[in-house]
Amino acid sequence: MRISHNTSEGELYVHEVPQFGLGVFLMSEGGECKNSVLTALECGYTHIDTARAYNNEQEVGQALKEAGVDRESVFITTKLRRTHATGYVDTIEHCKKSLELLDTDYIDLYLVHAPPENPEHRIPVWKGMEYCLEQGWVKSIGVSNYGIAHLEAMKEYATYLPSVNQVEFNPWLQRPNLMAATADVGAKVMAYSPLARGHKVDDPELAAIAERIGCTPAQVAIKFCYDSGCITIPKSSNPDRIRENLASLDVDISGEMDAIKAMECGYISGWDPTTED
Numbered sequence: 001m002r003i004s005h006n007t008s009e010g011e012l013y014v015h016e017v018p019q020f021g022l023g024v025f026l027m028s029e030g031g032e033c034k035n036s037v038l039t040a041l042e043c044g045y046t047h048i049d050t051a052r053a054y055n056n057e058q059e060v061g062q063a064l065k066e067a068g069v070d071r072e073s074v075f076i077t078t079k080l081r082r083t084h085a086t087g088y089v090d091t092i093e094h095c096k097k098s099l100e101l102l103d104t105d106y107i108d109l110y111l112v113h114a115p116p117e118n119p120e121h122r123i124p125v126w127k128g129m130e131y132c133l134e135q136g137w138v139k140s141i142g143v144s145n146y147g148i149a150h151l152e153a154m155k156e157y158a159t160y161l162p163s164v165n166q167v168e169f170n171p172w173l174q175r176p177n178l179m180a181a182t183a184d185v186g187a188k189v190m191a192y193s194p195l196a197r198g199h200k201v202d203d204p205e206l207a208a209i210a211e212r213i214g215c216t217p218a219q220v221a222i223k224f225c226y227d228s229g230c231i232t233i234p235k236s237s238n239p240d241r242i243r244e245n246l247a248s249l250d251v252d253i254s255g256e257m258d259a260i261k262a263m264e265c266g267y268i269s270g271w272d273p274t275t276e277d
C-alpha cells in the first residue's frame with residue numbers, strides 16, 4: 001500500500017508499506033519478541049510494528065540481524081513514547097535513540113504514539129518529527145491515537161501531514177468518522193488490536209461467521225480490518241497463531257461483510273486517547 005504526506009506542494013515522501021504486519025506489544029519476556037519476529041520473518045511477514053514503550057526495539061533489531069534479511073525487505077514501524085513527546089529536541093533525540101536500539105540506519109515509519117498530553121507540546125513535537133523525515137532518518141512519519149480534533153488541528157501547523165494514523169479498529173470498533181477524518185488529511189488507517197487484544201476471539205457471533213466461511217474466528221477479524229483498507233498488525237507470540245494470522249489474507253469474507261459490520265458495539269479494549277482534548 002502506498003503512503004505519502006500531503007503538503008502545500010502536493011504529496012511528498014511517497015513510500016510503500018506492507019498492509020499486513022506483526023505487532024509486538026506485550027512481549028516482555030526476554031527473547032519473546034526476538035523469537036516471534038524470527039518466526040514471522042520466516043513465514044513471510046515483511047512488516048514489524050514496535051514502539052519505544054514496548055521495550056523491545058533492541059530485540060527487533062537483533063532478530064533482523066539474526067534472520068540475515070536485507071534491511072530493505074522489512075518495513076519497521078516504531079513510535080515516540082508519549083512521555084518522551086515533550087518538545088522538538090526531545091523528539092529528535094528519541095528518534096536517534098530508537099535508531100540505535102533497532103541498530104538500523106533508518107526507520108520506515110515513525111509515529112507519535114499518542115497526542116502529547118500537554119497540548120503546547122504538539123506543534124514542537126511534530127516539527128521534530130518533520131526534521132527526522134527531512135534528515136532521512138525516517139522514511140515516513142505519522143501519528144497514533146489522534147482523534148478528529150487532533151487531526152484537524154494538524155492542518156494548521158503541519159508542513160507534512162501524517163501518512164498514517166494508527167488507532168484501534170476491529171469488528172467491534174469501526175469508527176467511520178475517524179476513518180473519514182484520517183482519509184481527509186491524506187493518511188492511511190493502521191488498525192491496532194484487530195482482535196481487541198484477544199478479548200473478542202471467543203465472540204459467538206464471530207465463531208458462527210468463521211464456521212460459515214470455514215476459517216478461524218481470529219482470521220475473520222483480521223481480514224475484516226485488512227479488507228476495510230487498514231494496515232493490519234495482529235500480535236502473537238505463538239508460532240502457530242503467527243502463521244494462522246498471516247493466512248487470514250487468503251480468506252474470503254466478502255459474503256459475510258454485513259454480518260461482520262453488524263458486530264459494531266463501540267468496544268475499547270485498552271485505552272482511547274482519540275477523545276482527549
Ligand SMILES: NC(=O)c1ccc[n+]([C@@H]2O[C@H](COP(=O)([O-])OP(=O)(O)OC[C@H]3O[C@@H](n4cnc5c(N)ncnc54)[C@H](OP(=O)(O)O)[C@@H]3O)[C@@H](O)[C@H]2O)c1
Binds near residue numbers: 219
Ligand atoms: N498505538 C497504540 O496505542 C497501540 C495499542 C495497542 C496495540 N498496538 C499495536 O497493535 C498490535 C496488535 O494489537 P494488540 O497486541 O493490542 O492486540 P491483538 O493483536 O488484537 O490481540 C493480541 C492477543 O490475541 C491473541 N491472539 C493472537 N492471534 C490469535 C489467534 N489467531 N487466535 C487466538 N488468539 C490470538 C494473542 O495471544 P498470543 O500472543 O498468545 O497468540 C494476544 O493475547 C500490538 O502488538 C501493537 O504493535 C498499538
